[in-house]
Amino acid sequence: MPQPGLSIGYLAERTGLAVSAIRYYETQGLLTPWRNAGGQRRFERADIRRLSFILIAQKFGFTLPEIRDQLATLPGKRTPTKADWQKLSTAFRGHLDARIAQLETLRDRLDGCIGCGCLSLDSCKLYNPQDAAAALGQGPRYVMGDDAADLGIDPGELRADSD
Structure with a gap:
């Protein structure tokens, strides 16, 4: 059985x-x-x-x-x-x-800024100036759901200023 x-x-x-x-x-x-x-x-x-x-x-x-x-x-x-x-x-x-x-x-975002703080790409100067994303916490903040707008950063405005 x-x-x-x-x-x-x-x-x-x-x-x-x-x-x-x-x-x-x-x-x-x-x-x-x-x-x-x-x-x-x-x-x-x-x-x-x-x-x-x-x-x-x-x-x-x-x-x-x-x-x-x-x-x-x-x-x-x-x-x-x-x-x-x-x-x-x-x-x-x-x-x-x-x-x-x-x-x-x-x-x-893998080929652009992911908010990691490396600042090694030209676009990081626009999307994460002086590693501003660090204020949101550790890691790749933009991939984790944060946005540059959360820091009051307007990438369009920054891009226009850099021309």
Whole structure:
């Protein structure tokens, strides 16, 4: 008679993950297997979908804490229903939309000023004079969503003055 729950080996086979990766996700709080009478980990069938979600979210650049926060919205005491997954999907869509917007900004500004403070391009003198973007915080401020206008800098006005 087969034992209830899925073994970690079966889960690894179904998802293509190494057993060690599944154990790691467990230590990170992304999965909560139970133990059978023999002390072996057992997983629910829904954990296949959870692991698939983890893999997809990681490919999109989400961190394990971000993924854990999303998975925490699913019920822990029962198998998530389609409605549960739709609710997670709707919430996750906002995160994806923000990530897409950030990637589009990076794509569009990568050959110009990204507000990093390097001041190595001529356009940086216009969009980030004297590293003004540093007042907004660390990193590539304009790619992270800030704008020169947040500093009261009008690139058009600066460009006209530089002619």
